[in-house]
Amino acid sequence: MSFSARYGTLIGLLAIIALFAALSPEAFAKGSNLINITQQMSLLAIVALGATFVMSLSEFDLSVGAVVSMAGIVSVTLFGAGWGIVPVMLVTLIAGFAVGAVSGLAIATYRMPSFIVTLAMGTIVGGITYWISDGATLFGNIPVGFRDLGRGYLAGIPVLTLWALAATLFAAFILDHTELGRRILAIGGNREAARLTGVRIVPNSVWAFGLCTLFAALAGLLLTARLGSAHPTGGNGFLLQAYAAVFLGMTAFRDGQANALGTLLGAAIIAVVANGLTILGVPNYLQDIFTGLIIIGAVLVRNIGGRAT
Amino acid sequence: MLEIEGLTKRFGGVTALDGVRLDVAAGRVHALLGENGAGKSTLLKCLSGVHRADAGTMQLSGRAYQPADPRAAEAAGLRTVHQELNLVPGFTAYENAYVGRSYPRHLGRVDWKAMRARFAALRDRYRLDLDIDVPVGRLSVAKCQIVEILRALMDDARVLILDEPTASLSEEEAIVLRRIVRDLADQGCAIIFVSHRLDEVFALADDYTVLRNGQSVGSGQIADTSRDEIVGLMAGEAFRHERHGDARAPGDPVLELKGFRVSPVRAPIDLTVRAGEIVGLYGVVGSGRSSLLKAVWGASGVAEGDIALEGAPLPAAGIESRKRAGVAYVCEDRRNTGLVMHHSILDNAVLPHLERHRALEALPVVSWRRARAGVRAALEGLSVKYGGLGDRISTLSGGNQQKIMIGRWFDPSLKLFLLDEPTRGVDVRSKAEIHALCNRLAGEGAAILFATSDLEELLMLASRVVVMAQGAVTLDAPNSAVTRQSVIDATFHAPQPQPTKPEIKV
Known part of the structure; x- marks a missing residue:
């Protein structure tokens, strides 16, 4: 494979950064802004890393946005009931894992299309979230210790950035270095071939979907920590952007396969574009148009490059 | 009806067909026999325009026949029914019959009535009990097979190739299918019939051709031959091979x-x-x-x-x-x-x-x-x-x-x-x-x-x-x-x- 096809996405990111740096040397290219971007992209990156697991399985989980919202509402509600930080986080993360695990179980056991099952699951989770919160933004009494998980700096690096880096390392480790990860990729690559070598479809699917929504729940917790409140639809916007990041990441590094590092890169591209355009004073709707064009462009370049080799 | 002489087809260094000769007469059922790899599939693919032969001549009703692609073969009146079903499960029989064909129109809209009527007439012509108003996905394999055959007969076929049509059928279903094949032949169609059931071949076919290693090694009328002769032709001369493993005493x-x-x-x-x-x-x-x-x-x-x-x-x-x-x-x-x-x-x-x-x-x-x-x-x-x-x-x-x-x-x-x-x-x-x-x-x-x-x-x-x-x-x-x-x-x-x-x- 040619150099440009292999590293095209990375080159693209650097080109976008260079472009913004040239257009706005004083505001965009400042060190503090670049660090700020890493914080802005962190929650998106975590949700997208979760989605990378199901994309590795060649499936979709459309409930991730709803799970981000749910995690926020559940955690604030539990804090309101006087629970401590550790139990709240544990219960929220387990609930997040359970959502995906149920989807994965249904999808793998009954061979149902993941697109539809997780769309329905997302709708159900959204309804439950609304029910718990009564549709209102919850403030509750969120402990300061919890809030510090989503704000502030550690050794000059935003805490959220550290979370995103940790999530990337964790996802890369699972996918590249564990039996679970290799089996998920094998199922995604050729389901029947994997099955006939004895890879068990159901448990591995349950894990992939469970990890996906676990990451979404983590993002929901961190979002709540950062904002100090939770809104019943506060995380819904992550859904499309997360898959956009995974798709951008699939065009990077590897042969069209979802991968953790690529996903991080994809999230970075989306965040850089949003940040740069905001600094240049471009309205929001134009940002969406640009992001969409970049995704189509990346896939197009990829396909043309792939055909040439 | 169909005369093939000296047909040869090579794939790289492998000769799949080596001077094959095949004469199929109108109104007769011709069994094409041979072991796995004898060249039957390649021959059928040359006939139906999927492959182009490297040498040899084919004549259809006395005229040179050289299909460039499957469409040309169909236009010449040659139809193939493959062993695997190629039907859209959610379509009815007559809707399936029109897949890949231009739909009849009435006032600019698809004329479903005309489609249904034409297919129903075809069904009745062969005296078949077939529900053409339910999706074929709900029909038995045998009935689907019949839909496939009727589809092949939508425009008058001169030569009909049936590639193991009874392989997936029960004995009773196979009997019905054989009756249809017989009917078709009686109406003047030339039929090439590939089957791995030798009893069926003897019950149905009029003529036979045996292929072995890409060559036609025997042909004639079924009435003049015997099961042993056919099997002998398919097996070929005494075959020497190294037999391994015999010396080893099997264990537990x-x-x-x-x-x-x-x-x-x-x-x-x-x-x-x-x-x-x-x-x-x-x-x-x-x-x-x-x-x-x-x-x-x-x-x-x-x-x-x-x-x-x-x-x-x-x-x-x-x-x-x-x-x-x-x-x-x-x-x-x-x-x-x-x-x-x-x-x-x-x-x-x-x-x-x-x-x-x-x-x-x-x-x-x-x-x-x-x-x-x-x-x-x-x-x-x-x-x-x-x-x-x-x-x-x-x-x-x-x-x-x-x-x-x-x-x-x-x-x-x-x-x-x-x-x-x-x-x-x-x-x-x-x-x-x-x-x-x-x-x-x-x-x-x-x-x-x-x-x-x-x-x-x-x-x-x-x-x-x-x-x-x-x-x-x-x-x-x-x-x-x-x-x-x-x-x-x-x-x-x-x-x-x-x-x-x-x-x-x-």
Whole structure:
């Protein structure tokens, strides 16, 4: 494979950064802004890393946005009931894992299309979230210790950035270095071939979907920590952007396969574009148009490059 | 009607058809016979315009016939009904009949009434009881087969090719189908009929042509021949082959099947494979070899009956139980169900036994250093040629891919190998290497059960020969006790007739 096809996405990111740096040397290219971007992209990156697991399985989980919202509402509600930080986080993360695990179980056991099952699951989770919160933004009494998980700096690096880096390392480790990860990729690559070598479809699917929504729940917790409140639809916007990041990441590094590092890169591209355009004073709707064009462009370049080799 | 003379077709260095001669007369049913690989499919593909012959002439009604593509063949009045169904399940019979055809229109809209009427007329012309208003997905296989045939007859066909139309039908359904074929012939159509049921050929066909190794070795009228003569023509002259394995004394039973059914509707199978034995499973395509191997591997959820490995019973289904017990399986379709083609050599090689390459015994974490070393050593032992372990496995030759598919299961504790067509689509050299590998494994005490469509391979490699026909075992004998002819004869044996429903309407 040619150099440009292999590293095209990375080159693209650097080109976008260079472009913004040239257009706005004083505001965009400042060190503090670049660090700020890493914080802005962190929650998106975590949700997208979760989605990378199901994309590795060649499936979709459309409930991730709803799970981000749910995690926020559940955690604030539990804090309101006087629970401590550790139990709240544990219960929220387990609930997040359970959502995906149920989807994965249904999808793998009954061979149902993941697109539809997780769309329905997302709708159900959204309804439950609304029910718990009564549709209102919850403030509750969120402990300061919890809030510090989503704000502030550690050794000059935003805490959220550290979370995103940790999530990337964790996802890369699972996918590249564990039996679970290799089996998920094998199922995604050729389901029947994997099955006939004895890879068990159901448990591995349950894990992939469970990890996906676990990451979404983590993002929901961190979002709540950062904002100090939770809104019943506060995380819904992550859904499309997360898959956009995974798709951008699939065009990077590897042969069209979802991968953790690529996903991080994809999230970075989306965040850089949003940040740069905001600094240049471009309205929001134009940002969406640009992001969409970049995704189509990346896939197009990829396909043309792939055909040439 | 159709006259073929000297037809030759080569694929690379392989001559698939070598001066084939075939005369098919109008109003007659012509049986095309031959073993697997004799050239039947290639001949049919040349006829229907899929392949272009390298030499020879074809004439249709006295005029030169050289179809450039399947459309040209259809335009000339030649129709093919393939063994596999090509219907849209959600469409009704008449909607299916119009797929790929221009729809009749009335006032700019599709004229469904006219479509239905035309198809209904066709159905009635052949006196068929067929509901054309329900989606074909709800019809039986036999009725779908009939829909396929009617579709082929939408425009008057002069030559109708039926490629094993009764392979998936019950006896009663086959009888109905044969009646339709007879009717068609009586109305002047020339019919080429490929079948692996010899009794059916004798009941239905008027003429026959036998192919062997790409040559037409005999033809004439069915009335003037006998079953033995046909089988003799298909088998050919006395065939000399090196028979391996006979000298080896088989050890204790490794695999024992008793009343084992691939599915509740299939015939029960009794089979024993002993240590050091190479048992060859032979039969025509669709005879049930592959499904038997798959079910023994535990990959069929509907299997039932007794299966035991070294005397210990196994559940009727469940791949993990087989892996734990020391069984390995290599499927026939390398590309679609065997390998993950766009993954690396390394990934494919370690997939069946990821847990063997752990960094720490207790943790399910892969040590790629160990995995690489292990795979490299294994591939060296198999003389697999490759660039790097990270290369896509699709970059390797078929033979090398196949060796990896077999070799990735190697383990000192391995007791039974299930190999489905282990040398399909590999070059001669790799084939010999895979044969040597099987002999080596058997020599080390493993039991091998392999399926093949290649008679030469069967007689060369197997120490014991098992023939299957229509899902049942029809021959089970040591290699030294069978002849080429007796093996082919067994592929035509229908299993014992099973009690069936009193009436079937088609």
